[in-house]
Amino acid sequence: MLLYDLVNARRAHFSPNSWRVRMALLHKGIPFEVKDVLFTDIPSLGSGGDKLTIPTIGHEGQLITDSWAIVQHLDAAFPDTQRLLTPASAPVLKFFQYWAQTGLHGPIARLVLKDLHERLDPADQAYFRASREKSYKTTLEELQAGREDRLDAFRRGLQPMRLALGHHAYLSGEQPGYADYLAFGAFMWARTSSPFELLAEDDPVHAWRERCLDLYDGAGRREPVAI
Ligand SMILES: N[C@@H](CCC(=O)N[C@@H](CS)C(=O)NCC(=O)O)C(=O)O
Structure with missing residues (x-):
């Protein structure tokens, strides 16, 4: 599990949308590594098909972008962990x-x-x-x-x-x-x-x-x- 995340000059992770996903991964206890990127790196991520934004995760050879889609994916791919989104919520x-x-x-x-x-x-x-x-x-x-x-x-x-x-x-x-x-x-x-x-x-x-x-x-x- 790789989380592509934005950093500033102090190497602080500042993206609000990434923090959602980072906390979701921690909540679920899913081990992950972080790949630090700059805004100007984003266009060269992936194969140039779909436009990626941060957060993006890399999981089992797939790149998934958009925080909501990522959390949906985490709930589906890790069914034994605590769900963050249920049909009711x-x-x-x-x-x-x-x-x-x-x-x-x-x-x-x-x-x-x-x-x-x-x-x-x-x-x-x-x-x-x-x-x-x-x-x-x-x-x-x-x-x-x-x-x-x-x-x-x-x-x-x-x-x-x-x-x-x-x-x-x-x-x-x-x-x-x-x-x-x-x-x-x-x-x-x-x-x-x-x-x-x-x-x-x-x-x-x-x-x-x-x-x-x-x-x-x-x-x-x-x-x-x-x-
Ligand atoms: N709906 C997206 C929004 C993602 C988004 O806009 N991310 C910003 C960083 S927080 C980004 O990648 N911006 C790229 C740019 O401005 O070039 C999500 O929740 O993941």
């Missing part, structure tokens, strides 16, 4: 994945993307700036400017997580599950890319993030943080 988790994309990734990008760019391997910086400025239709500097004024709104947007965490230690209940990994990936993205603190220390979401950082021998906590 998958639609709700898919909804939560869309919420993580819009409610977490969207605002976090506007809080940390310029910092992320500064911490990339120099070989990736020009590509990253050009592609993100094209998609956001503004400069990275403009995108992140005034972030202090947007922090309260971001924190208010976490209220559904906060309320859910009032009932259980994790979003998935008393044990962590894929909902936690979907959200945790976004926080790992920020943590490895920017020193800007997203959460107040007395926020239950902060306590949840701390619990997630400690999972699986502190896999998240061991990753180099942005300085």
Whole structure:
């Protein structure tokens, strides 16, 4: 099992979508190796057929791309491990994945993307700036400017997580599950890319993030943080 994962200049794994899969592999106890890649390496991965994104896994001679497809594959290929998606939970988790994309990734990008760019391997910086400025239709500097004024709104947007965490230690209940990994990936993205603190220390979401950082021998906590 090989996980192709993005690294920055400090060799920190920062891809939010990869963190979902990394936590899924750890949750299932599936041994894996990591192949570090840069954005500019991605086009040369695979045989040039389907366009790959990160995360991609290599398993039994097959390359599988897209975090959702990878987790589906892991559940099917390792039936003796704890399932992450069941027929009953998958639609709700898919909804939560869309919420993580819009409610977490969207605002976090506007809080940390310029910092992320500064911490990339120099070989990736020009590509990253050009592609993100094209998609956001503004400069990275403009995108992140005034972030202090947007922090309260971001924190208010976490209220559904906060309320859910009032009932259980994790979003998935008393044990962590894929909902936690979907959200945790976004926080790992920020943590490895920017020193800007997203959460107040007395926020239950902060306590949840701390619990997630400690999972699986502190896999998240061991990753180099942005300085
Ligand atoms: N839906 C995909 C999204 C994957 C994705 O967009 N990955 C980013 C890195 S986090 C990527 O590979 N980007 C390539 C690029 O920007 O050139 C998933 O969840 O795996």
